[in-house]
Every structure is written in structure tokens, then in C-alpha cells.
Amino acid sequence: xxxxxxxxxxxxxxxxxxxxxxxxxxxxxxxxxxxxxxxxxxxxxxxxxxxxxxxxxxxxxxxxxxxxxxxxxxxxxxxxxxxxxxxxxxxxxxxxxxxxxxxxxxxxxxxxx
Amino acid sequence: xxxxxxxxxxxxxxxxxxxxxxxxxxxxxxxxxxxxxxxxxxxxxxxxxxxxxxxxxxxxxxxxxxxxxxxxxxxxxxxxxxxxxxxxxxxxxxxxxxxxxxxxxxxxxxxxx
Numbered sequence: 001x002x003x004x005x006x007x008x009x010x011x012x013x014x015x016x017x018x019x020x021x022x023x024x025x026x027x028x029x030x031x032x033x034x035x036x037x038x039x040x041x042x043x044x045x046x047x048x049x050x051x052x053x054x055x056x057x058x059x060x061x062x063x064x065x066x067x068x069x070x071x072x073x074x075x076x077x078x079x080x081x082x083x084x085x086x087x088x089x090x091x092x093x094x095x096x097x098x099x100x101x102x103x104x105x106x107x108x109x110x111x112x113x
Numbered sequence: 114x115x116x117x118x119x120x121x122x123x124x125x126x127x128x129x130x131x132x133x134x135x136x137x138x139x140x141x142x143x144x145x146x147x148x149x150x151x152x153x154x155x156x157x158x159x160x161x162x163x164x165x166x167x168x169x170x171x172x173x174x175x176x177x178x179x180x181x182x183x184x185x186x187x188x189x190x191x192x193x194x195x196x197x198x199x200x201x202x203x204x205x206x207x208x209x210x211x212x213x214x215x216x217x218x219x220x221x222x223x224x225x226x
Contacts, residue, residue: 004156033213043157043202045213056212091157102214104149104157 002026006092006105013082014113021077021108023092032075033093033102034067036060043091049075079110087112115140119203119217126193127225134188134220136177136203144205146170146179146186147214151200160188160201198224 005024013019025032034046047057049067066078075094079086089109093102119136126132138144148160148170161170166181175190186203203217 006156031212035214035216042218043204043214043216045215048212058213093157101147101159101162103159106154106156 002103004092004094004103004105006090006108008108009106010109010111012111012113015084016081019079019082019110021079021090021092021110023075023077023094023105024073025075025092025094026096026103027073029094029096029103031055031095031098031102032067032069034077035091035093035104036088037091037107038085038088046077046090082110082112084112086110115144115205115207115215117203117205117215117217119201119220122200122219122221123223124220125223125225128195129192130224132188132190132193132197132222134201134203134222136186136188136217138184138186138203138205140184140205140207142208143181144207146177147204147206148175148177148186148188149202149204149216151202151219153199157202193222193224195224195226198222 007022032049037043047061048055068076089107091107092105095102116139145164147162149157150160161172163170163179169178177186177188200219200221202219204214
């Protein structure tokens with residue numbers, strides 16, 4: 001069964017550095033998402049992306065964050081000038097139609113030191 | 114606003130016990146309701162869903178009924194197995210929206226042999 005793939009599984013970065021989290025959505029999917037889960041807290045929506053543009057973003061998704069679909073297969077989340085509070089598990093998801101369920105990757109654990 | 118509240122964990126049961134994980138929601142109109150499961154080391158998987166009042170979602174022996182009058186979507190299973198040990202997330206997508214999923218905090222379930 002096709003899967004959403006995220007790399008790396010664990011990323012350790014110094015505070016203030018930039019980090020790029022990578023996702024390969026399922027190949028025929030058109031809608032893409034990023035969520036995050038700070039340890040012990042809820043899974044929170046960050047951003048949705050469709051037709052090469054952001055369709056919705058949360059209050060969390062400020063100017064520090066950006067998303068990109070640089071080619072036909074990858075969907076990346078860039079965090080500039082990382083802060084300690086950016087430490088979390090980041091999940092990518094995709095779906096192939098408006099009424100279809102979102103399929104999630106296994107997540108990238110980001111640790112900011 | 115829209116939110117999901119589920120029972121605090123961890124929940125520890127013996128194999129073959131009856132399981133209930135409570136979930137209530139706050140939303141306008143008729144949101145779509147979901148249960149996601151996260152097995153150790155894996156991503157979020159859709160377990161079951163219900164999209165209108167009185168619908169029952171079911172999968173792998175798990176069931177949940179969409180109760181509009183009590184704004185609830187409790188997860189049940191008649192006889193749990195060790196392999197059901199995981200974190201379970203109740204979630205909703207607001208009415209007339211097809212993008213972001215709003216998750217509860219998750220309930221960790223331990224099943225003892």
C-alpha cells in the first residue's frame with residue numbers, strides 16, 4: 001500500500017539554525033498538510049497546500065515557516081531561525097480528493113538544542 | 114471554537130477486556146468525526162469515521178457512534194488484544210471544511226497479556 005514518507009525520522013538542530021523537513025506524499029495525491037505535536041500536547045494543524053499554493057494556515061504558521069513543493073514528488077517544511085519551542089514531532093499528510101481521508105507519515109522528531 | 118476532548122490516559126486493561134475511550138467535541142453544525150490510531154514507532158492511521166448524526170463507524174472490532182445530542186463519539190471494543198496497544202486520537206473536521214483536522218490530546222492504551 002502506498003505510504004507517505006518523511007525524512008529524517010529524527011533531526012537535531014542548534015537553536016537559530018534553519019531546518020528543512022522532507023515529505024514524499026502518495027504519488028497521485030493533490031492535497032498536502034503539515035501538523036505538529038509538542039510532547040504531551042495535541043496534534044496541531046500547521047498548513048494545507050493545494051494547487052501549488054497555501055490554502056490555509058494556522059496562527060502557529062508565522063513568517064518563520066514556509067512550505068514548498070519543489071518538484072513533482074517532495075513537499076517540504078522549512079523552519080528559519082529555530083527556537084527551543086519548535087521542538088516537536090512534525091507530521092506530513094496527503095489526500096487525493098476533497099472528501100478523501102488524509103494519510104499520515106510516521107513523523108519527524110525535531111529537537112532544538 | 115472547534116475542539117475535541119478525550120479521556121486522559123494511560124488506560125491499562127487486560128487482554129479480552131471491554132474498552133471504552135470517551136470523546137466529546139465542540140463544533141457548530143455537523144462536523145465529521147474520526148478516530149486515529151498511532152502504533153509505536155509509526156504514523157497516524159485512520160481507524161474509523163462517521164460523517165453524520167447516528168452514523169456508526171467500525172473497523173478491526175472497534176466501533177464509535179456519532180451522538181449529536183451528547184456531542185460524543187466514544188470508541189469501544191468488546192475484547193481487546195495486546196496488539197491494540199497504541200495511542201488513540203479522537204478528531205474532527207468542521208462542517209463545510211475539508212482541510213484541517215482538529216485532534217484531541219490522545220489516549221495511550223496498554224493491554225496486558
